[in-house]
Amino acid sequence: MRKKGRFMFAAIILSLTVGVTACSPGGSGNDKASTEKAAAAVNPNEPGWKSSKEPITFDWYMNFSWFGAKWGEDLTSQYITDKTGVSVNFIVPPGNENEKLNTLIASGDLPDFITIDVSNDAVQKMIEGKLVLPLNELADQYDPYFYKTADPAKLAWMKKEDGNVYGFPNASSSSEDFKKYGENFTSAQTFLVRKDMYEAIGSPDMRTPEGFLGALQAAKEKFPEVNGQPLIPLGLQEFTDIGNNALGDHLMNFLALPREQDGEIYDRTRDPEYIKWLKTFAEANRQGLLSKDIFIDKRPQMEEKIAQGRYFAMMYQRTDMSAQNASLYQQDPNSVYIAVDGPSNTNMDQPTLSGPGIGGWTLTMISKNVKDKARAVQFLTYLISEEGQKDTSLGQKGITYDTIDGKDQLLPEVIDLMNKDGGAAGKKYGVSYQYWMLMDTNMRMQWDAPSVEPGKQLEDWTKGKTVDFSLYEGINPTGTSEEGIVSNKINQEWGRVLPKLLFTKSDAEFDDMFNKYLQFRESAGYNKIIAYQNAKLQKNKEKLVTLQ
Secondary structure, three states, X not given: OOOOOOOOOOOOOOOOOOOOOOOOOOOOOOOHHHHHHHHHHOOOOOXXXXXXXXXXXXXXXXXXXXXXXXXXXXXXXXXXXXXXXXXXXXXXXXXXXXXXHHHHHHXXXXXXXXXXXXXXXXXXXXXXXXXXXXXXXXXXXXXXXXXXXXXXXXXXXXXXXXXXXOOEEOOOOOHHHHHHHHHHOOXXXXXXXXXXXXXXXXXXXXOOHHHHHHHHHHHHHHOOEEXXXXXXXXXXXXXXXXXXXXXXXXXXXXXXXXXXXXXXEOOHHHOHHHHHHHHHXXXXXXXXXXXXXXXXXXXXXXXXXXXXXXXXXXXXXXXXXXXXXXXXXXXXXXXXXXEOOOOXXXXXXXXXXXXXXXXXXXXXXXXXXXXXXXXXXXXXXXXXXXXHHXXXXXXOEOOOEEEEOOEEEEOHHHHHHHHHOXXXXXXXOOOOOOOOOOOOOOHHHHXXXXXXXXXXXXXXXXXXXXXXXXXXXXXXXXXXXXXXXXXHHHHHHHHHHHHHHHOOOXXXXXXXXXXXXXXXXXHHOHHHHHHHHHHHHHHHHHHHHHXX
């Protein structure tokens, strides 16, 4: 999951079974007459989806190659279809997400719904190309009940300069949410070690470069193989065309690097602490502590190796390996991955981890080609409403949940399977975060099953270290603007340079290559990026003041 400050993050991802569905035609009721009929029947004081329950199938593009849920396979999606008449055909790219999405954008023929990382450059491209519809205009015409369900603060934050809102975020938290729920907020950003190996080498302090390298070396020497396969001393997130988030915001947040200084954006890339740790990773490679696998593996391969327990340590999103960790726990509780203090700055300051910001993790939009505008916005309104959130969290009463001890909660057998085998639970029940595209993580706290091991330890470790970075959301230029083009060029260069930095043979070679990157950045127009970011930062500060 690419983050550019997300991480993914801040987001919760349930373990999903691997599977990709192909595009299929929509169901009945998808013509102009159906739309007009649905619009005419809408009562502004009633949820619009109740006005029509004729069968319809929406194509929903997920810009995440690892997404594997199949609508209609599990009890929860079956229940929602019976209730609303809506079925979903997920379209998932089999390989490089951005290549697939760029092809769709170039064709101008997007599926009905699109869910994408909110920071993805393609968001602005789709808006500029008029490929997605303003949600506010759809709501005005077909479902004014949308305004009774959508958080006004989130709508105000997502509003573009033309006054329109083109997408709705998931895992979004306003400043008020932070005040209300902040002490319970967790982050996905963790530094993980395999418990049994870590304890076997004496539970070393890995906060310093020396301790970090020493621990990797000790683990490799003591555990050269895992079930006949070579140990991978260190795991990272996947390398992409713009870098590696584990070595970007994830590492920077562990080092507690500031986001701004003297009221302006701080250049974290040039921070001495950050450079010191990049050199530490390069030194790890020189010592044979970075497996070649980490430079080429994508998430499915990484998940397989996590499930095998082949990594000793990982700079990774805890939510992206929950199913594999649960599987390890079932086999041997000591073989699981636990969160520990990882790379730190010289002062050993506590990490400042990404929490759930107001911009959320992903954005869900409705295509201009949508087969039925009314049913689409009504279904979106249903999903973000408390009723929809409860349905996607708990499923159907008496089937997957019931009122137990005065509280609506998942049945014990459902929770038991979720804890033992998240993938199997997803396929059978589809509850909790199986359908996370429009999840309201704050609202869902009331229905979440209590955290259990091994996930509880990872969650608890992040509490108190989680920070609201809403102020810095949406400040990076995207799209086809001059700044957007410059930013993309610089990001692509970083994606090319970063792995090469890790293969440098000396600190001197590292310095030379890193300085050349900084020179490239300057010549490409980095000053324009900084000016853009500072202007956006000031607007964000003004916007957040008005929202409080």
